[in-house]
Amino acid sequence: MNTPCASPIAETTLAAYWLCEMDSSDSQAIEEHLFACGHCSARLQRLANLGAGIRQAVEKGAAHAVLSAAFVRKLKDAGLRVREYPVQPGASVACTIEPEDDLVVSRLCAPLVDVQRLDLVFEHPAAGTRHRLEDLAFDRNADEIVVASNTPFVRSLGSTTLHMRLLAVQPDGERELGLYTFNHSPYTR
Amino acid sequence: MQMFSTAAGRPYARNVYSPAPQPEDGELAQRILAAGTRRDADAETELCRRFAPRIRLYGLRHLRSEAAAADLVQDVLILTLEKLRGGAVREFDKLASFILGTCRQTVIDGRRGGQRRERILETFAPTMDAVSEDSDVALDNSRLEHCLQQLPERERSVLVMSFYDDRPADEVGAALGLTPGNVRVIRHRGIERLRRCVEEQRS
Numbered sequence: 001m002n003t004p005c006a007s008p009i010a011e012t013t014l015a016a017y018w019l020c021e022m023d024s025s026d027s028q029a030i031e032e033h034l035f036a037c038g039h040c041s042a043r044l045q046r047l048a049n050l051g052a053g054i055r056q057a058v059e060k061g062a063a064h065a066v067l068s069a070a071f072v073r074k075l076k077d078a079g080l081r082v083r084e085y086p087v088q089p090g091a092s093v094a095c096t097i098e099p100e101d102d103l104v105v106s107r108l109c110a111p112l113v114d115v116q117r118l119d120l121v122f123e124h125p126a127a128g129t130r131h132r133l134e135d136l137a138f139d140r141n142a143d144e145i146v147v148a149s150n151t152p153f154v155r156s157l158g159s160t161t162l163h164m165r166l167l168a169v170q171p172d173g174e175r176e177l178g179l180y181t182f183n184h185s186p187y188t189r
Numbered sequence: 190m191q192m193f194s195t196a197a198g199r200p201y202a203r204n205v206y207s208p209a210p211q212p213e214d215g216e217l218a219q220r221i222l223a224a225g226t227r228r229d230a231d232a233e234t235e236l237c238r239r240f241a242p243r244i245r246l247y248g249l250r251h252l253r254s255e256a257a258a259a260d261l262v263q264d265v266l267i268l269t270l271e272k273l274r275g276g277a278v279r280e281f282d283k284l285a286s287f288i289l290g291t292c293r294q295t296v297i298d299g300r301r302g303g304q305r306r307e308r309i310l311e312t313f314a315p316t317m318d319a320v321s322e323d324s325d326v327a328l329d330n331s332r333l334e335h336c337l338q339q340l341p342e343r344e345r346s347v348l349v350m351s352f353y354d355d356r357p358a359d360e361v362g363a364a365l366g367l368t369p370g371n372v373r374v375i376r377h378r379g380i381e382r383l384r385r386c387v388e389e390q391r392s
Contacts, residue, residue, distance in 0.1 A: 015373075016358075020250075020355070021358060032289065034243060035243050035286065038239065041243045041246060048246060050333070050352070052328075053328050053330045053334075054337065054348055054352040054353065055352060057330070057334045057337055058353050060334075063334070063337055063345070064338060065345045065346050067346065068350070070364055074353075136346070137365040137375075138366055150338070
């Protein structure tokens with residue numbers, strides 16, 4: 001549909017433009033190009049669509065992800081109903097999800113200040129599954145990891161126990177920072 | 190060759206290349222002017238089809254609201270058609286720049302809404318019907334959700350926190366203990382991986 005562009009805007013530049021990382025004069029130059037170029041404006045449209053899809057996934061609770069406490073506050077400010085479970089290392093918590101909840105968030109407390117690399121292991125003993133997330137992005141000064149669960153998955157669970165295990169990965173091996181146990185029950189009125 | 194780059198940290202648009210306007214833009218403008226009050230519906234519809242997505246993106250980028258962006262599309266297209274019909278646009282080969290300038294001025298003026306808009310919307314209703322989202326770039330969200338879950342954890346965190354409400358790299362980096370440069374790299378990889386996954390599943 002669109003004539004190919006002889007000098008396409010780099011993908012990184014399109015993202016920087018879309019996320020307002022440029023100064024005004026650079027943004028205006030990009031806009032001049034975009035208005036004259038159907039090819040690049042269609043590429044920006046695709047990027048915008050990806051962003052909108054990600055936003056919808058978050059709002060549906062379909063984005064299982066490690067986030068930040070500030071980001072969760074932002075979700076709540078935006079009107080999402082977020083159920084939070086703070087857990088200390090070695091502790092367990094009784095948990096559920098109510099029909100009105102949009103998102104369930106686990107706040108795993110842990111000393112992170114000297115951690116170089118952090119992995120998170122999910123264990124579901126009843127199902128015999130173990131899943132490891134490697135190299136999380138985390139703030140060393142936060143003293144907690146904020147994990148948003150996949151809401152449809154949590155809703156599908158019966159009464160069961162799940163574990164999360166935080167591991168600090170070092171050149172000489174790994175050490176466990178904490179084991180967190182979630183005793184889940186389906187919601188009953 | 191890519192003229193824009195982020196490699197050096199800042200300048201994104203040094204020696205900016207502006208593609209030559211497609212001659213069709215100028216031809217459309219001439220046809221709309223020549224028709225005057227008789228109206229060349231085909232030319233007007235094509236102009237709207239071509240520029241509505243670009244105006245909408247501009248609106249989303251600057252106003253961060255679907256409704257406001259939709260209003261901007263209508264206001265700018267109506268104003269553009271009025272000016273073209275009335276012979277107020279003199280440089281047909283700079284139609285894209287004219288429309289961009291109209292977008293900027295409309296956003297600055299904040300003159301969306303109001304009685305004038307309602308009145309001229311009736312006049313232009315048939316042409317505005319041509320304005321709809323380009324299905325070529327529409328996205329299957331369930332497919333995207335699946336692909337989002339396939340990303341490495343770090344990329345998923347960065348993409349979610351970047352695109353949930355369109356935050357720049359320095360903010361996302363501060364929340365996740367990453368430098369802005371690192372966020373941009375992770376973000377770029379994540380976007381590419383996500384796009385590939387979505388397109389593979391589509392094909």
